[in-house]
Amino acid sequence: MTRLKIVVDKLADWVAYYPSEDLISAHDYLAQGSRTDATPTQVINLCNSYRYLSYGYYTSLLAEARGHxxxxxxRAINDLGKKSIYGLNLxxxxxxxxxxxxxxxxxxxxLEDDQRLEITLCFGQTLFEPLSELAxxxxxHFPCPLLSISFRPGDNWQIEALKPKGLKHLTPEEEDLFATALDGFSRKIWRKTTQRRKYRYDLAILVDHQEALPPSDPQALKQMIRAGRKLGLDVDLISKKDFSRLAEYDGLFIRETTSISNHTYRFAKKAEVEGLVVMDDPTSILRCCNKxxxxxxxxxxxxxxxxTHFLYKDHKKELQQLAGELNYPVVLKVPDGAFSKGVVKAENKTELLEAAKNYFRHSAILLVQEFMYTDYDWRIGVLNNKPLFACQYFMTQGHWQIYNHSTGTTESGDFATLPVHQVPQQVVKTALKATRLIGDGLYGVDLKQSGERVVVIEVNDNPNIDSEVEDAYLKEDLYLQLMGEFLRRMENKRRA
Structure with missing residues (x-):
């Protein structure tokens, strides 16, 4: 269970709010010294000033030193200290x-009526409803409990200044907003029931319930929650709107399709900075998301x-020459495609050049690969450099890929899930060689086997784990192994 400490300059600063046993003065918090108590602690620093070497500054500095x-x-305090620094992120x-x-x-x-606009943010919430999304x-970007934001009008409005704000400077209306926002921000910590206190750690699973092809279906997510709680992990499903709450957790499991350009990468980076156990970690996302x-x-x-060959957008002569030398058909790929999207088969030089022209609108470099038709692709799930599951994904009927998007709806082929010990040894060995280059997280390696030849198609940092597919052989044990790895890493972090 996570312990909460709300730090203020003076206890009298809290007079507008209900008394709380979590409240502590900055002096008392700083004077506690570093303790060996390993209970996870969340500190909300509400000092009126964070200037260098002030009580507010030392509160955050020593909180980090104590592992809180x-x-x-x-970092946020230093970023907000100078516009020359925070202006880089505006x-x-x-x-x-x-x-x-x-x-x-x-x-x-x-905005036209106001020559100067200023709003107050309380944990990312504001009374000025039109700018709630911007808040x-x-x-x-700047996780700070209370912020004052001023704007400069013009043809293009600009954020003029960001400044931390103290409790004593809030209006009565803002005090009400602050109380609601604080409760919302820390509700998971404040509202632990007696039943939930039996869990040793908190794990967040990031999901998007609107995603068309999510990495895990609802039943698999339920299995993860069940397995985690059996091992002592309190597992919550969160969404992208919960970015500011990440620090409440001990671990993050991303079950959305990852991309460098969307919020999943920001979640991974944030979790890593906060010291959470995270899969997929940002390094794995970087390494796997670009083919x-x-x-x-x-x-x-x-x-x-x-x-495999690379095609370069601004080297047309090389492209023409290579296109004339290849053995067709070939497969052309956009570097960041997923679920067979951004992948096309070219039967001849003309088709390749036409497809490349279209794809160069999205990327300066493309891949063209030898076409290897097989009835199925191997998928080897790897966790912490050990094989976890093995599947054969069969091509969609009448199509050369596992997924077929050409009909307007996504179709997929059949599958077979096997015990790892029944998979050809060369397939498993090649998969493990590939993932060791990426990291020690959870990966899905796609391979093709033709006779004695085994090749890696790609390494996925965010492999599918769906009910009655990848778990068809191990069943509950797959989820126990997965949650057990989170638990092992959390225990290691606590001991460290």
Missing amino acids: KVIPSI DSLNESLNKLVKRSKTLQTQ RQIFE VYLADLLASKKIAMPG
Whole structure:
């Protein structure tokens, strides 16, 4: 169970709110010294000033030294200390601001009436409803309990300044907002029932219930929750709106399709910075999400792949020459495609050049690979450098891929799940060689086998684990092994 400490300059600063046993003055918190108590602790630093070497500054500094999770962190305090630093992160926020202005006539009118606009953020929430979405984004970039935001009007509105704000400077309306936002931010810590206190650690599973092809179906997610709780992990399903709550947890398991360009990578980075056990970790996402990187890595370590070439957007002569030398058919790939999307088969030079022209709109480099038709692809699930499950994914009927998107709806082929010991040894050995280059997380290695030849197609950092598919052989034990690995790593972190 996570312990909560709310730190204020003086206990009198809390007079507007209900008394709390979690409340402590900055002096008393700092004077406690470093203790050997291993109970996970969340510190909410509400001192009125975070200036360098102030009580507020030392509260966050020593909280981190004591292994406590603290908001704001020292990094956030330092970033907010100078506009020359936090200004580097304002471009995307200003872009979001102006998109909101263009979309909302109400907002346009309100902004035109104000030559200067200033709002208060309480844990990413604001009373100024038209900018509530922007407030959430600002809190993700600059996690600080209370922030004052001022805006500069013009053809393009700009965020003029970000400043931490003290409790004593809140209006009565903002005090009400703060109380609600604080409860929302820390509700998981505050509202532990007696029944839930039996869990030693907290694990968040990031999901998107609207995703068309999620890595795990609802039944598999239920199995993960059940297995985790059996082992002493309190498992919660969270979504992208819960970014600011990550520090409440001891671990993060990403069960959305990962991408460098969306929130999944930001969640992984945030979890890593906060000291959580995280799968997929950001390094694995970086290494697996780009097929160009992966192909270069595998080639440099002499891991068997289909014959592979890179196509470069601005080298048309080389492209023409290579296209004339290839043995057709070939497979053309966009570097960041998933679930067979961004992959096309070219039967001849003309088809290759036409497809490449279209794909070069999205990437400066493309991959073209030897076409190897097999009835099925192997998928070897690997956890912490050990094989976890093995599946054969069969091609969609009348199609050359596992997934067929050409009909307007996504179709997939059949599958067979096998005990790992029944898989050809060369397939398992090749899969393990490939994942050792990536890390020690959870991976799914796709391989093709033709006679004695075994090649790696790709390594997925976010492999499917669906009920009655990948778990068809191990059943509950698959989820127990998966949750057991999270538990093992959490225990190791606590001992460290």
